[in-house]
Amino acid sequence: MTAALARSLESPVRRLRLRVRGAVQGVGFRPFAYRLARSMQLSGFVLNDSAGVLIEIEGAAAGGFSEAMRSGAPPLARIDDVDVMELAPAGGESFEILESLGGRTATRIGADAATCPDCLGELRDRGSRFFGYAFVNCTHCGPRFTITRALPYDRVQTSMAPFPMCRACAADYADPENRRFHAEPVACPACGPRLSHPIEDVAVAIETGAIVALKGIGGFHLVCDASNDGAVSRLRQRKARDEKPFAVMVADIEAARRLCILTDVEEALLASVARPVVLVEGRAAGLSPLLEPGLRRIGVMLAYAPVHHLLFDALASMDPHRPAALVATSANPGGEPLVADNADAERRLGAIADLIVTHDRDIAVRADDSVMQVIDGAPAFLRRARGFVPEPVDLGEDGPSVIATGADLKNTVCVTRGREAFLSQHVGGLDNAEAIRFQEEAIAHLCSILDVRPDYAACDLHPDFRSVRIAESLALPLIKVQHHLAHVAAVAAEHRLAGPVVGLALDGHGFGADGTAWGGEMLVVDGSQWRRAxxxxxxxxxxxxxxxxxxxxxxxxxxxxxxxxxxxxxxxxxxxxxxxxxxxxxxxxxxxxxxxxxxxxxxxxxxxxxxxxxxxxxxxxxxxxxxxxxxxxxxxxxxxxxxxxxxxxxxxxxxxxxxxxxxxxxxxxxxxxxxxxxxxxxxxxxxxxxxxxxxxxxxxxxxxxxxxxxxxxxxxxxxxLPRLAPANDGGIALGQAAHARQVIMQESMQGEEGRTCA
Missing domain, CATH: 3.30.420.40 (ATPase, nucleotide binding domain)
Structure with missing residues (x-):
């Protein structure tokens, strides 16, 4: 017993209600609270509800629970706020985990997370029932956002609903001492999803130069041997991607070190649970020169799903002396959005891939790989999607709910709720029907999992943008935000810059307030007011x-x-x-x-x-x-x-x-x-x-x-610099939403002043 616990046990018995908000569902928070309460000899309960996690604790050590909870929270949890209310002691001898409650949602689901070391160990352990299982996961890893249709985050609300748990998985799921307690995607070979092809067949296809469409967590990758010039050339030809660089995937950080020159910040970013693609300096290490013609840096990511680890293990067993690197590019033919549906893959990828590998767990919402680099010593996004969405940007104060429809290139949408701004995954260019459908899907899904019905819409000034027409179709009060103002407003919002700011908005082009093509602008922005300086x-x-x-x-x-x-x-x-x-x-x-x-x-x-x-x-x-x-x-x-x-x-x-x-x-x-x-x-x-x-x-x-x-x-x-959203048009929606809120709140204040004066 620690000295702190001993002192707390001498205190009077207290009963406290804790309302915990943040990314606290689907991350093992309830079993963590259960174990913590039992270790502190507290009675009470914990449950999920629409606002987050609700905890009641009673005992002499209750006063120290909140601090212990914050300092020892599960690795994927993000605690934004804890409200504590004193209650009259009610007695009780045990601490329980209760069923989830519904209601209007004020919490959020976590982002998808790379396979954790414990699950990776089981994947390779012949004595484990998860040996070789491409869908192993626990509360510390696996899909979240991409399988969730609505909150509260329970299995019935996810694409795991069609897979009843076997007895062993049900026992893990029900055991608060097990790291799979209420891990909604939990499954094993006896009861869970399955790949359409043996992983050994996939490895043989890649080794012989084939292009494989491989279904993962957020969608399909097009995969081939990154050292095979012929395979890379065929992929470029079939995908109509003449010179744009391809990202590569490697098994682990040691493999990345052999291929790249990495700084400490880049290594940490590569190995983070989000597993983004990171642009880094390449080495001459046997990769095809066709991967990134004319460039010095390559986009590299580490394997993040169990199927990726199995594939690299199979390739290593075939040739242990050749370090494997795979092209792993988004499966989106002709500039269309990422393919995520099995039937869609057969229809849209059949002319590109020699082998299409599916599985029978639906992807509720698709999400591309995030792409990042290190600028001025810190990470910055080129594309924000899997592993980070739907983590919010904290705007610093409550405000009206706004939906912003972004730009027509590198489109994302943004929805605000309270003080939070939720930027969608990367949608892409709105220049085809598939992309328009994807944007509609992203809007519907974001509003569903946030339980938000926006009061206002925001969009660009451009009269011919598809994103503008989509905003107009929402039948909400509409605020149009100049393109470069949105760039500056996005940076000001994420850094919570109060008062006037000088902004440099430097890009390819955008529709100016005077109708001309802007793109090298100095703006002075102060709340809802701005001018071109x-x-x-x-x-x-x-x-x-x-x-x-x-x-x-x-x-x-x-x-x-x-x-x-x-x-x-x-x-x-x-x-x-x-x-x-x-x-x-x-x-x-x-x-x-x-x-x-x-x-x-x-x-x-x-x-x-x-x-x-x-x-x-x-x-x-x-x-x-x-x-x-x-x-x-x-x-x-x-x-x-x-x-x-x-x-x-x-x-x-x-x-x-x-x-x-x-x-x-x-x-x-x-x-x-x-x-x-x-x-x-x-x-x-x-x-x-x-x-x-x-x-x-x-x-x-x-x-x-x-x-x-x-x-x-x-x-x-x-x-x-932009850190939490891309500097390019992928961050425009955040700036539109943030500036629209400033305009709305300023108009509201003026209205209140007018009524007061009257």
């Missing part, structure tokens, strides 16, 4: 949307702006499109204009000879970033006047001197960092503001974003 010097967009796909067009545009279009013939000799475009400018053509930093990246990449035509979004900028050795600023490479920052001198230097791609990459990144930091710092000093929010897709460039944050810090300011 400056922008990059505008460039023309020759060919409209073609300019985003063909960087040479932006190269010509930048030369026109610099007054040296004559250099185009030297930079791109014999290019028919260049000569035609130069002629059109000479005849007085006046295309639409943009302030986009993303298009300036394209222009510089084209002038440096890196990339003239893109096969996927951001390719030119990503390849340009990969060439950077040490960023350095070109003296006189930018001009700031009247709130406009102009990098024309830098562009002209690159065109005239043609220093080579690597030197150009160093100069371009270094000069951008210095110029933008000075630009933001001047406005911040003028206004007496220290907080600078950095958002937009350009913040996914690790060299640029990290360098800009450090440069702003050197000016004595506090930079804030």
């Amino acid at each position: 400056g922008s990059l010097a505008p460039l023309s967009l020759p060919g409209g949307d073609k300019a985003a796909r063909e960087p040479w067009r932006m190269g010509v545009s930048a030369l026109v702006a610099a007054g040296r279009v004559d250099l185009a013939a030297d930079l791109w000799p014999g290019h028919p499109g260049v000569s035609q475009l130069v002629t059109m400018f000479a005849r007085g053509m006046q295309p639409a204009m943009t302030t986009s930093l993303g298009r300036l990246f394209d222009a510089a990449a084209a002038i440096a000879g890196v990339r003239l035509v893109q096969t996927y979004e951001g390719q030119a900028a990503m390849e340009f970033e990969a060439l950077v050795g040490e960023p350095r600023c070109l003296e006189g490479g930018f001009v700031i006047r009247g709130g406009i920052v102009d990098f024309g001198p830098l562009v002209l230097h690159l065109a005239e001197q043609q220093p080579g791609p690597s030197v150009a990459a160093d100069l371009f990144h270094g000069t951008l960092i210095t110029g933008l930091a000075e630009w933001a710092a001047a406005e911040a000093r003028r206004l007496g503001i220290r907080q600078v929010a950095l958002g937009g897709g350009c913040m996914m460039n690790r060299v640029f974003a990290g360098g800009l944050a450090r440069a702003i810090r050197a000016h004595g300011l506090e930079p804030h």
Whole structure:
């Protein structure tokens, strides 16, 4: 007996009711509370209900229970709040776990979690009934979000409902001392889901160069041998994915170390229970060069589902001397959403995969792999989905419930409840019927598991966005939020920045408040109020949307702006499109204009000879970033006047001197960092503001974003990068929802003041 417990037992008997809120269902919280109460000689009960977990405890040590509960909570639990109420002692000798209660939901389900060490041990233990079982799990691991249809989180509400437990599983489920106590997905080979093919057959197919569609936790992967050039080439051809990089999966952190150069932060991120794809520096370690053409970093993730571990074990048994790395890319043909349904897989993946491996546990809601990287010493999202959704962003104060429909590219939706904002899993581009259905599915599922009926909707300003039309169809009071304001508002919301903030929103493009294409903006935001304080010097967009796909067009545009279009013939000799475009400018053509930093990246990449035509979004900028050795600023490479920052001198230097791609990459990144930091710092000093929010897709460039944050810090300011939501359009919905709440609450306050004055 500890001294603290001994002292507490000398205290008078107390009875307390504890209301525990947070991610506390489906994570072993009730058996944890049961064991803790018994160890402290307390009577009472614990149960799940719609608000979270309700506990009543009685005994001399009751006063120390809350602190002990917080400090020793299960690994997947997240305690947001504990309300404690004093009750009159009622007597009792035992502590019980009671049945769940229903009602309006105010709790949340946990995210899907990678297989824990205990389950992995059983998976490989010939003496365990879970040996070789592809669906082993417990309260510390396994699927949560992707199998749950509604709360409270009980088996009947999940896709495990069709699988009655056998006697052994039922005994584990009912035993508070067992780590499978009320683990809703619990199952074994006698009673649970099954794979459609033996894992040994899957391993043989991969070893012989086949492409396999493998159903996992959140959907299907397309899998092949990452060292087999022929298999990777066939996958690119069948998936119509010419050069966009593929992620790879490895068995464990030791395998990742052999393939990659890892920092401590990257290792911790890779090995976390969320198991995201992490962009890291690659080694020359036998992987196919077709995985990430033109790039230095590769996306790597560790095996996270039992079926993945079984597959790697089977491959190792076939060739123990060759470290296995598998391409594991989302199964979504032609830019469509992730495939998650068995029949859908046969229909949509039959022309891509040589073998389709399914299982009979439904995926209630699909979720892609999350993708992350380390920027400025801390993790940041490129795509937020499996392993993190539906963990909320704490907005710091209660507010109205808003649903935000995001952008048309890299779409996510966001629903707020109280002080929390719940960002959906990655949906993708809303340019096909499958994607629209997926967004509708994500909205319905999020509202269902949160038990929320939003009072307001928020969306973009763009008149032609599908996401805007979806918001309009919700028949709710609608607040439209400018695209770049949403980028800044998302960063301000997650960091809970109070008062005015200088925001830099730097991306490819977005519909501006004046109807033009913005993309390099300095905004000043203070609650519901905002203004555009400056922008990059505008460039023309020759060919409209073609300019985003063909960087040479932006190269010509930048030369026109610099007054040296004559250099185009030297930079791109014999290019028919260049000569035609130069002629059109000479005849007085006046295309639409943009302030986009993303298009300036394209222009510089084209002038440096890196990339003239893109096969996927951001390719030119990503390849340009990969060439950077040490960023350095070109003296006189930018001009700031009247709130406009102009990098024309830098562009002209690159065109005239043609220093080579690597030197150009160093100069371009270094000069951008210095110029933008000075630009933001001047406005911040003028206004007496220290907080600078950095958002937009350009913040996914690790060299640029990290360098800009450090440069702003050197000016004595506090930079804030996106951490809890992607910097790109995947975070737009969070910003829309956060800003809409500010507008609603401000209008409500003004209304109250008006009524008071009246």
